[in-house]
Amino acid sequence: MSDWSGQEGARAFAAVEAATDWLLGYPFVFRALSRRLGPDGVLVDYGCGPGKVAAHAAGLLGVRVLGVDTSPEMLALARTSATAVAEYHLVEHGRVTGLPDACADAVMCNHVLASLPTEEAVLAVFAEIHRLLRPGAPLVLLTTDPACTRLEYASTRIGEPGAAYGPGDPLTVRLRRTDGTWQEVRNHAWPAGHLPPLLTRAGFRAVTQHRPTVDEALPLATPALARSHTWQAERAEPPLLVTTALRTADPF
Template structure:
């Protein structure tokens, strides 16, 4: 996974500080680049024009924001609660127009209704309560002009029985309650695994929360490996057998429009 730090409780959490930012930047994220980000970009491309403003809320080290700018031709702005993450992003994500810090739940330097679209990748997993998640959704709604799209990528916390190519969700046989702390193991670029503590947000709860945060026309999609063959990097598609991803795709795209 490449995003997710912007919603950390009390702006801290597993990826806080310089060491956390460096560890996060070393996550391999193959499953996300197959079944996640290409579908986020596809959903945005239907409503986002060239040179329009796209905010990546929870941009982390900026890899996804940088790729979005190159694929979509949009003016991409990355925001995050972590100054250390933003420092990495500024040095590597050269296609991103600018970066802003999230402080006390508000994006600094961005006015109301400035964005033509917002994407948010894996941020809910860092949030322990519905109040915190609704706070993030409210801030995203503040940034969006009416009718603009919001695309959210999350991992299904029910996908605990399979070992995916670059992630392990929870513990086998365990069912997690709403917001409950849940382990997530992520493959690093050096081949080692890193475990972080996430929070379980059932994907069927997200539309309810989005509607309460003044979003409409909420829809969800669970991308498959067959669908990814037409969108993802062909080299990545052919690199792994994707056995678990084919059996039970673990990622869900939730799309909505600002009311």
């Protein structure tokens, strides 16, 4: 079972297929960002991993993208493979090195909360994102709903079938690799309804949540991705949630 640490974890993460995310997640993150980012904007990808999503955002949105991550190994992999990203910065002791306050016009944060075991850890990440954003700028979060345990999705299986998970509870997620095999990952559950109050506590406002559907997604998908799976489980119970919030004054 992986936690994505070290060089082996970074390589394993880069080999995840993520078909469900590329259908129901990332296109809607990019759409939310495009509504608020101009061509000269600065976008921070908080938890960029190997940089694939950050590089795609740079090409699609035409903005300056800065990738940040807690893993030096992830950043090393990203620097060699995701050259469309302008800069990479390491998160040390909860703070992004080399980036000043209010430097970002937007932040995206994809599947980072799943690695955080406590409410305090989530609030600390939100506080650092708040520091990076200029006033009024958006944070766009992509998370997996830990309530969606009944079905096997195209590229993931969430927890144990029928199990119920509370905030921070450990759960195992299975992810399909590009070679068709499956990998188990240690995650933590953050139910959808628990996120808006935490964002408000961290100094964000205008929190909205959107659960993308297959019917919404297929017109946005590449033909190859649309044909790659039947998407039956995704149609029955969409498992991804896009949460958007705006940075306000300092947290309470």
